[in-house]
Amino acid sequence: MSGREYPSAVEAPWATAFERLAEHCLTCPTCTATDDQAANLRLTCPEAVRLSRECRDAGRGA
Secondary structure (H helix, E strand, O other): OOOOOOOOHHHOOOHHHHHHHHHHHHHOOOOOOEOOOOOEOOOOOHHHHHHHHHHHHHHOOO
């Protein structure tokens, strides 16, 4: 072990961005659209794309 402390996932720089993405995708009518057999249609709206990019950039330290 290096003795180096690692932040918890809750304190990670991407955690806040991920929470915003998750909250959006759980409540957005487009992102949660389903077919007549309740299968998710895997649609993404522009806001989900933007939040996903924000989350990815935060994980990279941008």
